[in-house]
Amino acid sequence: MLKQLLASAxxxxxxxxxxxxxxxGLITTLSGGGAGLGIDTRDGFMLAVEEAGRDDLEVVVExxxxxxxxxxxxxxxxxxSDKVDxxxxxxxxxxxMAVVPSATAQGLFYLxxxxxxxxxxxKGCNPNYFSVSYQNDNLHEAAGAYATSADxxxxxxxxxNYPAGKDSLNGFKxxxxxxxxxxxxxxxxxxxxxxxxxxxxxxxxxxxxxxxxGGMGISFLKQYADSGVDLPLVGPAFSFDQNILQxxxxxxxxxxxxxxxxKDLENESxxxxxxxxxxxxxxxxxxxxxxxxxxxxxxxxxxxKADISDKDAFRAALEAADFASVRxxxxxxxxxxxxxxxYVREVIKEGDILTNKIVGTAIExxxxxxxxxxxx
Amino acid sequence: xxxxxxxxxxLNGLQSGVMLFLMAAGLTLIFGVMGLINLAHGSLxxxxxxxxxxxxxxxxxxxxALVAALAAAAAAGAxxxxxxxxxxxxxxHLDQVLATFALILIFSEGTRWIFGSFPLYLDIPEALxxxxxxxxxxxxxxxxxxxxxxxLVVAALLFWLIARTRLGIRIRAGENDREMIAALxxxxxxxxxxxxxxxxxxxxxxGALVGAIxxxxxGMGEPVLILAFVVIVIGGIGSIEGALVGAIxxxxxxxxxxxxxxxxxxxxxxxxxxxxxxxxLASMAIYxxxxxxxxxxxxxxxxxKS
Numbered sequence: 001m002l003k004q005l006l007a008s009a010x011x012x013x014x015x016x017x018x019x020x021x022x023x024x025g026l027i028t029t030l031s032g033g034g035a036g037l038g039i040d041t042r043d044g045f046m047l048a049v050e051e052a053g054r055d056d057l058e059v060v061v062e063x064x065x066x067x068x069x070x071x072x073x074x075x076x077x078x079x080x081s082d083k084v085d086x087x088x089x090x091x092x093x094x095x096x097m098a099v100v101p102s103a104t105a106q107g108l109f110y111l112x113x114x115x116x117x118x119x120x121x122x123k124g125c126n127p128n129y130f131s132v133s134y135q136n137d138n139l140h141e142a143a144g145a146y147a148t149s150a151d152x153x154x155x156x157x158x159x160x161n162y163p164a165g166k167d168s169l170n171g172f173k174x175x176x177x178x179x180x181x182x183x184x185x186x187x188x189x190x191x192x193x194x195x196x197x198x199x200x201x202x203x204x205x206x207x208x209x210x211x212x213x214g215g216m217g218i219s220f221l222k223q224y225a226d227s228g229v230d231l232p233l234v235g236p237a238f239s240f241d242q243n244i245l246q247x248x249x250x251x252x253x254x255x256x257x258x259x260x261x262x263k264d265l266e267n268e269s270x271x272x273x274x275x276x277x278x279x280x281x282x283x284x285x286x287x288x289x290x291x292x293x294x295x296x297x298x299x300x301x302x303x304x305k306a307d308i309s310d311k312d313a314f315r316a317a318l319e320a321a322d323f324a325s326v327r328x329x330x331x332x333x334x335x336x337x338x339x340x341x342x343y344v345r346e347v348i349k350e351g352d353i354l355t356n357k358i359v360g361t362a363i364e365x366x367x368x369x370x371x372x373x374x375x376x
Numbered sequence: 377x378x379x380x381x382x383x384x385x386x387l388n389g390l391q392s393g394v395m396l397f398l399m400a401a402g403l404t405l406i407f408g409v410m411g412l413i414n415l416a417h418g419s420l421x422x423x424x425x426x427x428x429x430x431x432x433x434x435x436x437x438x439x440x441a442l443v444a445a446l447a448a449a450a451a452a453g454a455x456x457x458x459x460x461x462x463x464x465x466x467x468x469h470l471d472q473v474l475a476t477f478a479l480i481l482i483f484s485e486g487t488r489w490i491f492g493s494f495p496l497y498l499d500i501p502e503a504l505x506x507x508x509x510x511x512x513x514x515x516x517x518x519x520x521x522x523x524x525x526x527x528l529v530v531a532a533l534l535f536w537l538i539a540r541t542r543l544g545i546r547i548r549a550g551e552n553d554r555e556m557i558a559a560l561x562x563x564x565x566x567x568x569x570x571x572x573x574x575x576x577x578x579x580x581x582x583g584a585l586v587g588a589i590x591x592x593x594x595g596m597g598e599p600v601l602i603l604a605f606v607v608i609v610i611g612g613i614g615s616i617e618g619a620l621v622g623a624i625x626x627x628x629x630x631x632x633x634x635x636x637x638x639x640x641x642x643x644x645x646x647x648x649x650x651x652x653x654x655x656x657l658a659s660m661a662i663y664x665x666x667x668x669x670x671x672x673x674x675x676x677x678x679x680x681k682s
Contacts, residue, residue, distance in 0.1 A: 031485060033595035035493035161655045183647065185655040187634070189599055191590045194388040194520065195631050201515070202381045215591030218495055223589050226500060226517045228507030247495035247591060 044292030122370030135368035139236035140171030181205030225251035393627025394527030402575025408614025418597025419483035424580025425587035449580020612679025633661035
């Protein structure tokens, strides 16, 4: 299947190769356990590219296998032999840290469809680096703000023991005013949470915040639902996203989670996106699809305004962010990260399909905590 | 730290140990009888989980799902043995590692090709869901008790099979001297296929049982595989008793270490540093255990003297 995908991507590429002026390298995860996220990213991105139907844009798609060394090799090849002007698509922060600093140092633009680690937002910010998604801490901060507004007094928090897990708990604590009933770092990739759930039960907590992306979250939610502990759960969107909700099943119903996007956000661009995505791929878009789509829209808007060979003009066009985001209003901070509202969603059932609906706003116009450290 | 919490964590450790045993038993049998290092054992675990999820989605029956998991994993095991593994018995361990590693990639991408990239849904049957109250006021999920029971029953059956049946005699004979039993007229090729399918079926059963409370996704077998290797090294390679004792030791160490180490460090460190140091040490605990066992008994707890 991978071959077919690459072939179809290559076809799209060939179709426009004639007079390509902008060449984009999309590096994302298309195989292995994390492939769902990369496939959504690519499909969202390519939907916008195909809708634009421009013959001066060429996209090269490659699979990073969720491995930093592979991502670096692909990036080098794209920069040196494919001569791409711009890179995008990486899902994971550790891969982004391996690729982005060297790509931007070589004068390429990097538009992030997802990963936006603190290092690249603060001291390591770069004029050629733009995060279209968020800064990594944002959804966790919003969860903290929501937990405070929901009047949770004693929250038990857990995340995997790796950099993004630590950022997550710090982000939550930054906006949470209550007391912590406990704080645990689990093993990365852990699949059994019986021991943690027993601790939650014994801790006297009134609520639980957790950040367990991918399969870890599915495992946790199923086991939590079966444990008889029924404290309210709060988490960032990742464990409740469209691409994994069906695997979690009814265990997720009613859980509050924070996200900067949802399919029921009311604006014209979003309505069009959700409908077109469903029609083309026969499934609902996820957060990653939306981020991929927005990234492509941003790129297209900049191509309308400036030629990519004039880096300063192109950068200014990107900074203007003059595109109809599926999130509604969109603007960049000085460090090239979005300033945006972050919403609280609730998991509901529409017919047989589990999905989210927006039930409130957690934080308005949130930038990020590292803005002052960015000097550029 | 109440006695109830400790009892609950011991049950959790036991449950994870029993599941590890199902994985490790197949691995140790295959290594003991055929001298083969099978890295693709985790893929058979995944095959079991996917077969169970697909069957449960169509029929809605958990029992049928378990049967399908056993059958699919055994069939995949037998097929792989005939097509690939059979050519590897006389080769070096490094060749076996390479070939079975290739099998992991083939199984992973093949599964993704058939089932797509998104995790599948497999849930606990209604009758086994929810917690029960045990004597002493411990609230514990019924399904986990069922897993513990199921694992112990399978272990008992396996011991009976090895100790009391004709097939068991052949397996033990194969472990001791494969040329001799071939010379005695036992069809060694068929015995190998059978043992491989048996090991695969056990892994598939573990995958299906655990899949109901975890995420059924591509690559779910590899983390378990690493633990299963630790188990058979601790227990002594080729020994079923060793696999059982080793699995329960590893399950208990892993679960209890993860909970109690951070709290022990919390007694003399500040909480944030204690959770981090504790979590880091807890993930090392089983390897420390393995090293300690190997220093004490270099061939593992029940290993033959080399």
